[in-house]
């Protein structure tokens with residue numbers, strides 16, 4: 001078995017079977033499998049990510065085609081055969097891998113798995129027919145546009161209906177397309193180590209001519225066609241940059257941290273935004289960071305070391321409970337990058353669309369409001385609290401803020417526009433809805449992100 005997994009397709013098949021059974025977070029599953037079964041060639045490692053994410057991204061459409069081309073109904077296929085078919089069809093329709101290689105590699109995979117010759121013949125025949133009809137494949141009925149889009153773009157119908165009510169048909173389709181696109185890799189330059197100008201020049205001349213400055217964040221660089229491993233890029237170990245989407249970079253600027261301030265990062269995770277706060281304050285803020293998970297805080301500390309930043313005070317556990325024991329009564333600034341459904345980052349994590357349920361948004365609302373209300377007393381008068389999510393859902397965004405403000409009249413909502421205008425001129429206006437920051441994959445080419453600036457007036 002160990003040997004058979006030293007192959008990108010075998011490992012991809014294993015990953016898909018595991019994922020379909022228990023639905024663990026796909027990123028973590030891939031990291032685990034690639035650590036347990038290291039592939040020596042980095043192209044193979046990249047192929048596993050491409051194939052597994054691709055199949056999960058296009059799951060319903062691939063299954064629709066299997067149903068149309070297979071004599072055996074989908075639910076009667078065993079997981080190995082079903083996922084080998086999904087992998088094969090994905091490669092035929094969504095990659096540049098030559099058809100002959102797809103057919104040969106799929107057969108090799110099934111042979112290695114000791115599948116009977118009739119099964120190999122069955123899979124081969126389906127892939128062969130799909131390849132033949134590639135330009136003229138069956139389509140879901142267009143007469144039922146929501147059903148059509150659910151299959152064509154592989155999104156659960158309940159989410160399609162929810163988004164349709166909000167965006168209408170034409171915009172819904174653009175949102176689905178954008179959420180299925182492969183997002184660019186964006187990095188945030190660490191200005192304490194290198195200037196964006198110099199690093200960009202180096203990247204354009206030596207690594208990736210298409211590298212370009214981010215249009216939104218003054219420290220962002222967009223690496224559209226970068227296919228390598230980020231840790232191998234010059235400057236990573238030297239702490240010259242972090243990986244962070246442009247929209248998420250803007251959150252750090254909206255908090256507007258200053259040297260000497262006492263700042264709480266309530267849900268710090270691996271420290272993507274915590275390290276940005278440290279960089280923006282020239283490493284001179286007192287930062288307190290909480291997260292529920294030791295593993296994330298360990299990574300946060302590693303990131304701070306790599307970036308050459310002074311470690312923040314780090315606490316594991318629920319932030320609302322933890323603060324009661326800390327005896328710090330008043331922070332100058334608080335960042336609440338709240339846990340959420342992540343519907344704004346489906347293009348990065350396609351498994352999100354299959355693990356979320358309709359009721360999650362209401363449940364998240366309660367958790368988010370609890371966190372926000374629990375943190376409010378710890379902000380000093382005149383202090384700023386930035387509430388952020390990577391969700392597109394009003395329940396997790398505007399509704400949390402509106403409910404919070406009804407119960408906490410000592411807080412007021414402030415527009416992010418003045419800060420955005422300084423960062424990206426008139427482009428900033430496109431990111432404003434009412435008094436909120438909102439970015440969308442289909443409107444801005446950014447991750448879907450929400451922020452609200454709350455100031456404590458009394």
Ligand SMILES: C[S@@+](CC[C@H](N)C(=O)[O-])C[C@H]1O[C@@H](n2cnc3c(N)ncnc32)[C@H](O)[C@@H]1O
Pocket residue numbers: 266267268269270271272273274290291292293296317318319320337338339340371
């Ligand atoms: C959106 S992620 C944060 C990402 C992080 N700010 C970054 O930029 O890398 C939300 C984080 O909140 C943490 N979390 C959830 N509930 C929490 C709680 N009650 N107290 C502290 N952290 C919590 C989760 O473990 C998760 O890492």
